[in-house]
Each structure stands twice: as structure tokens, then as C-alpha cells.
Amino acid sequence: MKRYIDFYLASMRISILQQFQYRVANYFYMIGMVAEPVIYLVVWSTIADQQGGSVGGYTPGTFAAYYIVWTLVRNMNIVFTPYGWEWRIREGNLSMELMRPMHPIHNDIAYFSGWKFVVIILWLPLALFLSWVFKPTFDITWMEGIAFFVAIWGAYLIRTMLLSLLGMITFWTTRVSAIFELYFGFELILSGRLVPMTLMPQWVQNLSNYLPFKWTFFFPIETLVGSMTTQELWVGIGMQILWIVIGASLLNLVWRAAIKQFSAVGG
């Protein structure tokens, strides 16, 4: 255990150092990323105004809160992508990672965790600017604050497991970007990224309860923006833990088969 803690700290340190080398690029990347929620925010705020001040219980102020928190959750959701898996397998870079006495997923988790610290620092001025422009309505209790902190890391781990599973398809076949895009399409609709889940038809909301996507996006945002009861917060975190366990178990299972299949191409 001590070795893993030491490794996570060392890898996060490397990541932080490396991302600060690219601070300008990272900033422009984040500014670009803000464009998407700002468009959603402007559209929904306009609709809310036209419908007498709210849509499905969301006022322009709560929409602003939703999409400003969205920007942080979106950044926390960035993990090693299936395209990254495709690249590391096709280019042979996985071989060097496999020589380490440690599963490569640990490096992925640690490295991107380190990146999050840089992202949060860079996000703060952007969030302040968006708050100044769009005037969000927040009413946060300390319990919701703690739940949000736990939920964004839970979301990060769920997404790491799921996208790694998806990426591992490339052990069997290369060029599977069409499958990846299909997955991202479902995720966009069923996670709350496009629109808060409570504005979706009831059957979509029901379906999303049984799928992992909602717990990586809508749930973390709602812990801070919505008015969830303590029980709902615990259920949500419980669902996140469940999906982390399911993801990790599947990952372990698929990994065993994948590594036998691995042909260590290109080095």
C-alpha cells in the first residue's frame, strides 16, 4: 500500500510539473471548453425568461449555477481516453508501461489526478468571471460541499474505468472510433451534460438511474446546485461506489483476457 501511495504522489507530482509547462495551452483549452456550456446556458436562460422565469424549476440563476459547476465537473471528467488506448497499443507504448510491476491504470489515474489540481487552479478565475457575467444562484450547505468534493472524484473514477474498458477493445481490433463515438453520444444524452436530467422525458430519467452516465455528470452537479436530501446524497455516492466496483471488476476481467491477446506491436 505504501508503495502505491508513494507512486501516486510521485506520478501526480510529475503531472503537475508537466501541466504547468503547458499552462498557456491548458488555459486556452479550458476557455474553448467553456464555449459549450455558455451556449447551453444562454439558450436555456432565454427559454426560461420566455416561459415566465423558469423551465422545469430552473431559473436563469439556477441554470447559471448548473452550467458553471458543469465546467468544473466536465474537467474532472477528463480521463485517459479510448483514443489514448488505441494510440498506446498501436504505437507500442503500452509495452514499456507493461514492464512496470504495476497495472497501467494506476499511472492513468495518478497522472490525470495530478492534472486536476492544475485544472482547478486554472478554473477558479474562469468560474469567477462566469459568475460575474451570469449571476448564478447558489445555496450550498457544508454537507453538500463535502458531497460535491467526494462526487467529483467518484465521477472521475467511474469514467476512468468505463473509458478504459472501452479503450481495451483495441486489444482485439484497431480503429474503433465509431464505437467510441456511439458511446459518447449516449453519454451526452444520458449524463446531464447536454441538459439537466430533470428536463428530460420521464422514461429517459428512469433509464439513466440504471446506467453509469448520470452518476458522472448530473449527480455531482446536483449535489451543489440542487436541493438533494441527505439520503439522496448518500444514495448517489453509493451508486458511484457501485459503478466504480463494477467498472474495476470488469476492467480486471477484460484485462486478463486482453493481455493474453496483446501482440506488443511496434516495439
Added chain:
Amino acid sequence: MSSVITISQLAKHYQVPEREGGLKAALTSLFKRKYRTVKAVNGISFNIEPGEVVGFLGPNGAGKTTTLKMLSGLLHPTSGDIHVMGFEPFRRSYDYLRQITLVMGNRNQLTWDLPALDSFDLQRAVYGIPETEFKRTRDDFIDLLELKDLVNKPVRNLSLGERMKMEIVAALLHRPKVLFLDEPTIGLDVTMQRRIRTFIAEYNHRYNATVLLTSHYMADVEALCKRVIVIHHGRILFDGDLSSLVNQFSSYKTLSVTLENPEIDLSQYGEVLSRDDGRVTLRVPKAQTSEVTARLLSDLQVDDLTVEDAPVDDIIDQVFSQKEEV
């Protein structure tokens, strides 16, 4: 003494999809795919003893890298037995991976934008190396490879040779007992190659490490390996001392003669390979070496004469061309 590496009838076969060119073949392959079995490694056996440095030679596609990948646990063998220090590499146990390293000349494990010292620290964490041992080993290697002025520079600013030296340090910080080196000097200049060879020899000497080395540079093999294993088309053609390889496969010797009159035609003595500053180099069948040497000395005014074995590169070429199992 028990062997560190034991391989018996090891094979790795791949199923490779195959089709002819053209649209019709492309459409047909959608419904009926043809596969061909490629026998990358086809039933090889050898043992390597503790502390041995063995050259693993063969042309491109011979099966060298596939064998190294099976030994380092990257690939599952199709059949056969493989044991390294009592471990089956493909099980990829922590205790096994902790004791080996694989250096590939064209692979990079250092973080590109940061000084190599940061990557070394990550290696410390990966292998759980105690801090004092890590610092001692790291500083020792930095001294041996003369890297003191370079370790604080971002890796991207280093030359290929400097980067390779850093790679080797990173790969050996956990002091592995078995080294798999795949073309560690590829693309490097002669001075850098020599420095890396010296370092490998020193590491082997200090830690009694076992080394299996592939290289297309015969200078690497001649400097480091007493024993060589020659592989071709996935089969072993030769396994023994480098000197026996030379004796067994060299069918000629090279005579270099400095004559009083360098213009004399020497074609009757052997094949003239070159004339350079009054020194003539001849290729002579091995069985006739003594006789030709005696004739040269008696017939001509010879200032200097040396007899050498054929270059190892040529001998290896000859082994491949014979393509027969020894």
C-alpha cells in the same frame, strides 16, 4: 549452477489476415477472411547461466524481439516452456517484473518535457526503491555515464545519445538481475556506443547481472558477449562461443600486406579487396592461408603482413545464407 534463463521448444505463432489487392478481394474478405500462420519463433531452446552476457543475433524479422518480449512477459508463448529465475514471465508477477528490465533502443520511458531526474524519481516510486539506495545507485550511474551536467535539462533538449544514456539509467535504477537489451545502441555515434557498452559491461561485472543483448552492431557483440545465439526464421542456427562461430563458419581469412612495391598485381594470391596507402588487403580461403602467406613472403619484398579472421558481420551473413540448424 542452475540456469537463470531456461527455454525449451518455445514457439510464438501469429494468425495474420491475408488478402490480395483490389476491390474484389477487399469485398470478398468482408465475408470470408483468409489467415496465414506466421511462425515468428518456432521451437527454440537454450539456457543462460547467471552473469552471462549473451548476444542474440539475427536479421530483421528473425524472431529476436519476439523472444525478448516473451522473456520479459509482454507476450504469451504459443507453446513451449520458458522460465526466468524460476518465474514464468507471462504470469507477470510483481516479484518477476521487479527483477528484470527491458531496454528498447527506440522506446522512450522518460517524461519529455521534464528533466530526467524527475523520471528517475518516478522509477524509484514504481519499484519501491528505498530512498538512500536510490540516491546511491542514481548518482553512481550518473557518474559512470558522465551525465551530471545533463540530468537537470528537459529530456526534449537532449541529443539521441544523451537520451539513450538516461533511458538506460532509468531502466537500471532498481538494479535488475536480468537485462533484456534490444538494440540499445541503435542510431548512436561510435563514441556513444562505446560508452554504453562500457557501462553495460561494468553493470554486469558489479552486480553479476545476466544480459541478453540484440544488436546489429557487431562491435557491441564482440565487446560484450563471449557467447552468441544466432536465430533465423524463428529457429536457432548457432549457439556457442563467438570464437567457435568464427571458426565454424568463416571460410576465409583476411591478409593485409604492406609491400616495397605496392603496384604489384596480387590477384594470383587471393581476391584483392582494397589498396590503401601501399597496403593491400586480400581475401584468402581459410585452408590456403598458410600456403599463401608463405608464398607472399618468399616471392615478394614484404614490409608488414597481418592475418585476421573475417569480420564477424560477414560470418553472420554466411550463417544466415546457409540457413541450416547446427
